[in-house]
Amino acid sequence: MNHVVRGSTRVAAIIGDPVAHSRSPAIHNAAFAALDLDWVFVAFPVRAGDGERAVRATTALGLAGLNVTMPHKADAARACDEVSPRAAALQSVNTVVNRDGVLYGDSTDGEGFVRALREEGCEPSGRSCAVLGAGGAARAIVEALGAAGARVSVVARRQEAAEAAAALAPGAGATTFDHALPVLATVDVVVNATPVGMRGEPPPFDPRVLDAAQFVLDTIYHPAETPLLAAARARGIPCANGLGMLVHQAALAFELWTGKSAPLEVMRGAARAETS
Ligand code: NAP
Numbered sequence: 001m002n003h004v005v006r007g008s009t010r011v012a013a014i015i016g017d018p019v020a021h022s023r024s025p026a027i028h029n030a031a032f033a034a035l036d037l038d039w040v041f042v043a044f045p046v047r048a049g050d051g052e053r054a055v056r057a058t059t060a061l062g063l064a065g066l067n068v069t070m071p072h073k074a075d076a077a078r079a080c081d082e083v084s085p086r087a088a089a090l091q092s093v094n095t096v097v098n099r100d101g102v103l104y105g106d107s108t109d110g111e112g113f114v115r116a117l118r119e120e121g122c123e124p125s126g127r128s129c130a131v132l133g134a135g136g137a138a139r140a141i142v143e144a145l146g147a148a149g150a151r152v153s154v155v156a157r158r159q160e161a162a163e164a165a166a167a168l169a170p171g172a173g174a175t176t177f178d179h180a181l182p183v184l185a186t187v188d189v190v191v192n193a194t195p196v197g198m199r200g201e202p203p204p205f206d207p208r209v210l211d212a213a214q215f216v217l218d219t220i221y222h223p224a225e226t227p228l229l230a231a232a233r234a235r236g237i238p239c240a241n242g243l244g245m246l247v248h249q250a251a252l253a254f255e256l257w258t259g260k261s262a263p264l265e266v267m268r269g270a271a272r273a274e275t276s
Contacts, residue, residue: 003033003040010039011061012257015046015054016069023274024067027250030270034263039064051075059101065257066096067250073107073136080105086147089168090139095253106256109137110144112249113191113219119248120240122189122215125149129189130180132203134161137219138193143168153187155180157204177204185209190232192218197226207231215239221246221271247271 003009014024020043028041046054051072056079058066068076076093077083083105087093093105117124129145131138134156145152146169153173156162162174175183184190184205190213196204197220207228210216216232219242225233232239250271251262 003029003038005040006038008038010037010064011042012039012064012066013042013044014067014069015044015051015072017045017047017071019043019045019069022069023246023271024250026270026274027247027267028067028254031250031254031263031267034266035258035260037258037260039258046072048072052079055079055096055103058096058098058103063098065098065253067253068094068096070136077105079103086110086140086143089143092136092140094249095256097256104256106252107140108249108252108256109245110140110142110147112247112252113141113217113245114144114148115248115252116240116242116244117189117215117217119244120215120217120238122217122238124189127151127188127214128153128186129191130155130183130187131165132156132177132190132192132196133194134158134165135193139165139168141191141193141219142166142172146170146172150189153183155183155205180205181209184213186212188212188214190216192216192220192226192228195220197228198222200227203228203231207235210235210237213237217245218242219245243268243271 032039048071052075055076073092080103087107095106097104128151130153152169154162154166166172166174216239218226221242247268254262
């Protein structure tokens with residue numbers, strides 16, 4: 001980074017635990033440099049339980065904004081003065097904007113996911129989509145797919161968690177992996193929003209049922225190809241990993257903080273360099 005940090009430099013940051021592995025500093029510092037902005041992005045390790053205090057400190061320290069990752073997204077939603085409708089529905093904030101001392105919170109993961117899907121040529125409106133998992137990423141994706149006009153089915157380990165996630169999208173269904181074969185065999189789009197595959201594990205269902213699917217997106221981006229994606233590719237099903245979602249959620253946060261159009265390809269290049 002050639003940027004000289006001065007007293008006037010604006011600071012944005014990510015808080016999380018762990019946070020040392022985060023790609024966000026590389027992505028955002030590349031974007032600030034590309035637009036010649038006197039901004040810098042740093043990572044603050046913040047322990048579980050300290051999330052609300054850390055978010056509230058944004059105004060005292062004059063930070064421009066925050067990205068928020070595990071385990072602080074719910075705390076951030078509580079700490080903000082105002083939140084977007086989608087952040088309110090999810091009770092989760094991954095982007096905080098300091099608007100002259102008023103903390104505004106949003107959740108950009110779901111919209112980032114939908115933009116990534118569209119970028120791959122897969123329009124979710126009117127399509128049936130199975131979302132695997134019912135955690136933070138899955139819930140954001142379910143909400144965004146519902147808002148984009150998709151018919152959503154949530155498949156998770158626990159029925160009650162699947163139902164809670166399904167409540168975020170109009171008319172969404174919920175089931176467990178044990179009963180998911182009829183769903184997985186008939187949906188147009190399959191989205192993995194579980195960590196399964198990060199260590200090379202096979203998906204928790206037989207990937208041969210994917211023959212009807214028109215697109216498979218795995219939110220994992222490291223490794224670049226999970227066993228689920230390898231199975232989809234072997235069957236000739238168009239597919240993508242989570243890099244596009246990572247880049248688009250970051251671009252949406254960048255635009256909220258700076259009010260400028262995000263340099264998407266610069267951010268993609270930085271994300272790719274960090275994940276390879
Ligand atoms: P999370 O809140 O901990 O949720 C994880 C979900 O996966 C839960 O529903 C969990 O079920 C389920 N799960 C865990 N292990 C499983 C297994 N062996 N079999 C079946 N289901 C399993 O985590 P998250 O924040 O949603 O993140 C999930 C994944 O999304 C991450 O690993 C990451 O790769 C990806 N992600 C990508 C992006 C991106 O920008 N590309 C952004 C965020 C997340 P239980 O509740 O039953 O444990």
